[in-house]
Amino acid sequence: xxxxxxxxxxxxxxxxxxxxxxxxxxxxxxxxxxxxxxxxxxxxxxxxxxxxxxxxxxxxxxxxxxxxxxxxxxxxxxxxxxxxxxxxxxxxxxxxxxxxxxxxxxxxxxxxxxxxxxxxxxxxxxxxxxxxxxxxxxxxxxxxxxxxxxxxxxxxxxxxxxxxxxxxxxxxxxxxxxxxxxxxxxxxxxxxxxxxxxxxxxxxxxxxxxxxxxxxxxxxxxxxxxxxxxxxxxxxxxxxxxxxxxxxxxxxxxxxxxxxxxxxxxxxxxxxxxxxxxxxxxxxxxxxxxxxxxxxxxxxxxxxxxxxxxxxxxxxxxxxxxxxxxxxxxxxxxxxxxxxxxxxxxxxxxxxxxxxxxxxxxxxxxxxxxxxxxxxxxxxxxxxxxxxxxxxxxxxxxxxxxxxxxxxxxxxxxxxxxxxxxxxxxxxxx
Numbered sequence: 001x002x003x004x005x006x007x008x009x010x011x012x013x014x015x016x017x018x019x020x021x022x023x024x025x026x027x028x029x030x031x032x033x034x035x036x037x038x039x040x041x042x043x044x045x046x047x048x049x050x051x052x053x054x055x056x057x058x059x060x061x062x063x064x065x066x067x068x069x070x071x072x073x074x075x076x077x078x079x080x081x082x083x084x085x086x087x088x089x090x091x092x093x094x095x096x097x098x099x100x101x102x103x104x105x106x107x108x109x110x111x112x113x114x115x116x117x118x119x120x121x122x123x124x125x126x127x128x129x130x131x132x133x134x135x136x137x138x139x140x141x142x143x144x145x146x147x148x149x150x151x152x153x154x155x156x157x158x159x160x161x162x163x164x165x166x167x168x169x170x171x172x173x174x175x176x177x178x179x180x181x182x183x184x185x186x187x188x189x190x191x192x193x194x195x196x197x198x199x200x201x202x203x204x205x206x207x208x209x210x211x212x213x214x215x216x217x218x219x220x221x222x223x224x225x226x227x228x229x230x231x232x233x234x235x236x237x238x239x240x241x242x243x244x245x246x247x248x249x250x251x252x253x254x255x256x257x258x259x260x261x262x263x264x265x266x267x268x269x270x271x272x273x274x275x276x277x278x279x280x281x282x283x284x285x286x287x288x289x290x291x292x293x294x295x296x297x298x299x300x301x302x303x304x305x306x307x308x309x310x311x312x313x314x315x316x317x318x319x320x321x322x323x324x325x326x327x328x329x330x331x332x333x334x335x336x337x338x339x340x341x342x343x344x345x346x347x348x349x350x351x352x353x354x355x356x357x358x359x360x361x362x363x364x365x366x367x368x369x370x371x372x373x374x375x376x377x378x379x380x381x382x383x384x385x386x387x388x389x390x391x392x393x394x395x396x397x398x399x400x401x402x403x404x405x406x407x408x409x410x411x412x413x414x415x416x417x418x419x420x421x422x423x424x425x426x427x428x429x430x
Contacts, residue, residue: 019381025363054368055385058364071096073302093125113139136413137404139177144167156194168205213235219231219252241261245267246348258287
């Protein structure tokens with residue numbers, strides 16, 4: 001089917017970033033075929049979408065999260081990370097079954113789609129169930145069975161086997177919308193031998209790896225006390241960075257560790273909202289960007305954020321570094337928005353298909369309603385997106401050329417049913 005978006009302000013987010021006012025974006029089936037002024041042959045299109053008074057930009061990409069943790073939103077607020085995990089989160093997660101995962105992941109996907117996220121990374125348990133939610137919803141996702149190295153040796157071995165099986169079975173499924181990684185949770189939950197084993201499994205399958213890294217100062221201190229080496233150096237020594245890799249958080253890194261990330265082309269998922277809420281600190285993102293390290297954005301799970309609105313992460317990323325360094329020149333609006341679009345696609349190794357609006361790429365985009373008091377007057381669309389917009393301003397979302405959100409309503413999932421099921425599952429958790 002031939003479709004065209006007309007009369008919009010198009011923000012491309014490609015390497016030669018352009019802001020095209022009163023322009024058009026055409027796509028045939030899944031693929032973008034034209035970006036520019038209104039063509040004379042509109043009658044040749046099967047679908048015409050009027051974006052007058054709206055901004056058209058690439059779908060946002062959330063590079064770190066745990067979607068079923070929407071069920072834990074608000075359950076353990078105002079606690080440091082270790083207390084939050086050990087006293088509130090892990091005890092409840094031990095009770096989760098596939099039903100919890102189904103409705104928790106669907107709740108997250110609805111929230112993400114409605115706020116303009118078209119691709120996300122997820123590390124959790126019962127990942128077949130999450131993958132089925134992705135298939136049904138039409139969203140794009142990078143999925144991995146998160147491995148926490150607790151339990152007997154047999155239990156650990158079973159987790160690795162499960163993770164490999166899932167990654168192999170689901171990679172490039174759902175018309176390529178699903179890709180996979182292998183993901184040890186962290187060095188504080190997985191012994192080095194287990195991390196090395198998981199990396200070897202990823203190498204065998206030709207897949208990237210992802211891990212939580214240096215999220216808190218306490219994590220780093222404990223690691224040095226136990227192993228005599230900093231976590232980033234330890235991962236380097238284990239060969240974890242030899243191929244495609246992504247680290248989440250990367251808050252407490254010294255200059256030597258930053259050079260290790262740079263030299264090994266490690267991707268970073270910056271999670272400003274979660275890091276602020278848990279009091280984990282502020283990652284040295286401006287230094288990373290100056291060094292050419294690819295920095296993307298993630299929300300983390302809704303239990304530590306407590307929402308999945310990527311517009312909020314973009315705004316935080318643009319603001320907190322200016323404030324903490326007392327330098328308004330740090331992290332420009334373009335850099336912040338790039339983190340949530342093209343950098344996110346690079347971090348999930350899907351930039352060939354998505355992350356920017358370019359001819360030949362997939363038609364993954366959102367339409368943002370700008371005719372609202374808080375988005376007027378419009379001098380600079382990128383500035384307005386970064387500093388003034390929110391996920392609630394998203395009008396429509398298209399993914400692989402299919403409309404997934406229309407006038408703020410998700411078309412592929414039943415939001416009312418999902419909310420009912422989530423309330424049923426969590427009503428006695430107060």
